[in-house]
Amino acid sequence: MxxxxxxxxxxxxxxxxxxxxxxxxxxxxxxxxxxxxxxxxxxxxxxxxxxxxxxxxxxxxxxxxxxxxxxxxxxxxxxxxxxxxxxxxxxxxxxxxxxxxxxxxxxxxxxxxxxxxxxxxxxxxxxxxxxxxxxxxNPAVRAWESWTPERAREATDAHGEVVRVRHDVETPVAGDRVTFTETFEHPRWDRPRMSRSTLRxxxxxxxxxxxxxxxxxxxxxxxxxxxxxxxxxxxxxxxxxxxxxxxxxxxxxxx
CATH class of the missing domain: 3.40.50.150 (Vaccinia Virus protein VP39)
Known part of the structure; x- marks a missing residue:
């Protein structure tokens, strides 16, 4: 899914x-x-x-x-x-x-x-x-350690409005799987939208x-x-x- x-x-x-x-x-x-x-x-x-x-x-x-x-x-x-x-x-x-x-x-x-x-x-x-x-x-680089709410990404959509997405990693990270939540914010939405993902x-x-x-x-x-x-x-x-x-x-x- x-x-x-x-x-x-x-x-x-x-x-x-x-x-x-x-x-x-x-x-x-x-x-x-x-x-x-x-x-x-x-x-x-x-x-x-x-x-x-x-x-x-x-x-x-x-x-x-x-x-x-x-x-x-x-x-x-x-x-x-x-x-x-x-x-x-x-x-x-x-x-x-x-x-x-x-x-x-x-x-x-x-x-x-x-x-x-x-x-x-x-x-x-x-x-x-x-x-x-x-x-x-590369797991040795531990990229997920930089996926923090303070490092949110912003982009401007086709209507000139700013979209913002931030990441929260579930800790502690064990084994080779990393689970995190993405929170998306858009001026046209009445509330943020969230997505939970796991990567190996x-x-x-x-x-x-x-x-x-x-x-x-x-x-x-x-x-x-x-x-x-x-x-x-x-x-x-x-x-x-x-x-x-x-x-x-x-x-x-x-x-």
């Missing part, structure tokens, strides 16, 4: 305002433009695939998201394929050259079972020369274990959106994975 920040129509309409285009989107756009067929898992409002089409991509672009409110925004474009669901509810067989999970969407896979199912589905969706690219925040922070060793089990090999890894090397203090773990040549294809009945 999608968090309220994605499933609420009014919050979905503000998503691009609060999350404007930046270096991460530039990084992924380059990848999308170099692939003939692309599946964007957790596509949200469709900003990435829409920009790719505007930039001249002529191949297949498919966005997948479990939040209908986000797809209301995405479906304003009719030249991209939009699918409601997630990797556990859909099935593609060798249909894409590139599968991406942007915006730290990979971190919403909270259990080992969810993670294995999603990776198996991504593996099935890719052709043999395909790439699976995603990012997760996995380190590179754990990520590599799951990828290997799913039939992937890490092809490249970066620590920032400028393609700098991954180091223990890098803010991001940006992974480019490819199907392993020797890995067997899951059969029709495999889960």
């Amino acid at each position: 999608a968090d309220r920040s994605f499933s609420d129509l009014s919050l979905a309409a503000l998503y691009d305002t609060l999350n404007p285009w930046g270096p991460a989107e530039d990084f992924y756009l380059d990848l999308v433009l170099s692939a003939r067929s692309v599946l964007d898992v957790g596509c949200g409002t469709g900003q990435l695939l829409g920009r790719a089409r505007e930039t001249g991509h002529e191949g297949r672009l498919c966005g997948l998201d479990p939040a209908a409110a986000m797809l209301v925004q995405a479906r304003r474009r009719a030249d991209v394929e939009w699918v409601l669901g997630d990797l556990t509810t859909t099935r593609w067989e060798r249909e894409f050259d590139l599968v991406v999970m942007t915006g730290h969407a990979f971190q919403v896979l909270l259990t080992d079972g969810e993670l294995r199912l999603a990776l198996a589905a991504a593996r099935r969706a890719l052709g043999e020369d395909g790439r699976f690219v995603f990012e997760t925040r 922070f996995l380190g590179p060793a754990a990520l590599d274990g799951f990828l290997t089990e799913a039939g992937f090999a890490v092809h490249e890894r970066f620590g920032d959106w400028r393609r700098g090397p991954f180091t223990p203090t890098a803010p991001e773990i940006i992974t480019v994975a490819r199907p392993r040549e020797s890995s067997p294809r899951p059969g029709p009945g495999d889960q």
